[in-house]
Amino acid sequence: MSKVCLNHPDREATDRCVACFKPLCDECAILFQGDTYCTEECRDNALRTGANIADFKAAEKAAKKKRLLKKLVVFLVLAAVVAAAAIYVMRDKKLSEKLGGDFEKIKKGTMETVDGLKK
Numbered sequence: 411m412s413k414v415c416l417n418h419p420d421r422e423a424t425d426r427c428v429a430c431f432k433p434l435c436d437e438c439a440i441l442f443q444g445d446t447y448c449t450e451e452c453r454d455n456a457l458r459t460g461a462n463i464a465d466f467k468a469a470e471k472a473a474k475k476k477r478l479l480k481k482l483v484v485f486l487v488l489a490a491v492v493a494a495a496a497i498y499v500m501r502d503k504k505l506s507e508k509l510g511g512d513f514e515k516i517k518k519g520t521m522e523t524v525d526g527l528k529k
Contacts, residue, residue: 413433414433415433415434415435415437415438416432416433416434417434417435417438418435418437418438421435421437422435423435424436424439425439425446426446427446427447427448427449427452428445428446428447428456429447429448429452429453429455429456429459430448430452432448434446434448440453
């Protein structure tokens with residue numbers, strides 16, 4: 411099924427307006443920078459919208475970059491805290507032994523709770 415030009419129903423459409431998708435014959439088509447438009451108004455609207463879309467995409471890309479940077483900073487801070495805690499536990503012999511001893515007791519099932527009952 412072939413489409414017909416909306417302005418000339420007796421002619422076959424050869425293209426569509428890139429802005430409103432109206433089928434057009436060669437006579438009705440307005441070519442601009444490789445695109446086909448039905449009117450200068452459609453062309454102007456498409457160019458204006460294209461600029462807005464480009465601005466929106468640029469802002470979206472910047473926001474995405476900012477979110478990624480924020481996640482990276484949070485990850486690095488958490489990694490530094492974990493590393494500092496690990497170094498502290500390894501350097502503090504008493505704390506290391508206490509934690510290690512409790513873990514061994516829990517594994518063996520000999521650790522007592524606060525009220526004196528075994529866990």
